[in-house]
Amino acid sequence: MKKIVLTLALALALANVNAQTKTENADSADRYNKWSVELAAGVNKPQSPFTENYFTTTPSFFTGDLGVRYMFNNKFGLKVDAGYNSFTSKDNSVDFDSKYYRANLQAVANLGRIMNFETWTKTFGLLGHAGFGLAQLENKDLHVKDRMGNFIGGITGQIRLSDRFALTGDFTTIVNTAQNVTFDGNSTIDSRGFSGVIYNGTIGLNVYLGSNTKHADWVVISKQTDLTDLENKLAELQNLVNNKVPEKQIVIEKQISAPVVSDKDIVKEMINDKYYSVYFDFNKATPIENSTAAIDVILTYLRKNPSASIDIIGYADQVGSSEYNDKLSNTRANNVKTIFEKAGIAPSRLNVVAGGADTSIQKDSEEAIRLARRVTFKVK
Structure with missing residues (x-):
């Protein structure tokens, strides 16, 4: 008994x-939203190449980004995004006005979940992203259209506002390949490898889509209890x-009593x-x-x-x-x-x-x- x-x-x-x-x-399992739309705007700094006496301010306005992201689970996903950069001359630079357009496919890692941010915060997150794509540099005044490839990578900090929205701050580096014209559009360059370098800094908003309560960015999937x-x-x-x-055991009248x-x-x-x-x-x-x-x-x-x-x-x-x-x-x-x-x-x-x-x-x-x-x- x-x-x-x-x-x-x-x-x-x-x-x-x-x-x-x-x-x-x-x-947790498969009961969270996986899609999101990402909107961001900010500043940039095209590092090189430039024609001598041509340069931009530090930082330079304007940068815009629009992306759609899908998470396979709460740690890894993919996103497709398009970006726009405006490169204009600084006061003591020779005048120029160039535009840079890009489209990229990027892998996304939810570093907040990988590094167990949930052990100390429910509000802050961190995403890493990297990929490749196509870009075009335009200068209408000089009738320049230079098409090129690029590689992109960056870090996105997140502040969770609600189950539907998160404020973001992103720093991204773009490296162009096969760029044939300087960012100001005035000179050609002989480059079949990596040449142009751009730094972007943006502030934006993640909008989470789906019928479930939480998005993969903020879901913690527990393992079975040991x-x-x-x-x-x-x-x-x-x-x-x-x-x-x-x-x-006590024996009474030859019967053994139970302990x-x-x-x-x-x-x-x-x-x-x-x-x-x-x-x-x-x-x-x-x-x-x-x-x-x-x-x-x-x-x-x-x-x-x-x-x-x-x-x-x-x-x-x-x-x-x-x-x-x-x-x-x-x-x-x-x-x-x-x-x-x-x-x-x-x-x-x-x-x-x-x-x-x-x-x-x-x-x-x-x-x-x-x-x-x-x-x-x-x-x-």
Whole structure:
């Protein structure tokens, strides 16, 4: 009987953690938007080639960019974009007015997800992009049209405004190949390799398209929870139970009496070992639905052991300031205390402890961070 009770109790804890992970995976896998439109405008600096005494300001106006991006998953995608640069003379330069048009196919890497930005922010992101395309340099005054190829690469910082919009800041380098005319349009060059270099800096907006709530840029896909530690603990607790069984059995009238083991001690140890925890969503103080089973176990224990009291220890993840996390962890613990009080447990048996940020859990993945947002218990 004792092994059945032990197994069922631990199974409940395993199911609670596993259900939480499955919920996260169900919310993440292929249930996010993959398309976006990118609009940006800013400045440029054509570095070379130029005819002597021709040059632009630093920086030079105007640069525009329009792109459409598709993400295969939350880390990698492709985008097609078109750009426009205006190159005009500086005050002490010989006058000229050239235009540069381009179209590019680029690979995109969501560096924010690759580098686990979610461990410290939900607001800032980072994209890397690189590719190739075609371009044309025009100077209508000189009747110049120079077609060329190019290679492009850059970094885009993101500030998440909502599930539909993100503000961007981008720095891009373009290297032209087979450029035959200087940027001012006044001289020809003999170049079959790489020649022209342009730097662009823009500020823009990502507009996310689709019927789902989040876009791939901001979705964290969790891996399945590793239950090895819990399974090992199950073996330890089973050994603990076996060691508590008396080696000597009392024989009365040739009948062997069954050894008696107190199941409540096992449950107490599991509670104190944090197998029954109440979990919370990011920046929330209301327990998630999957935590009701753990609350029921604690309530049952307190009702069956009226002399027992319990510490309710609240935790937050490591995102945010220490002051904020202390406040949030205290609010979470008090909300769980309120649930117990409404269920008939005397307030004098319930002690709230604000644990602040749970530094015992590594912050190297969204899964680990999610497990840190919890309330644990210690029976006294």
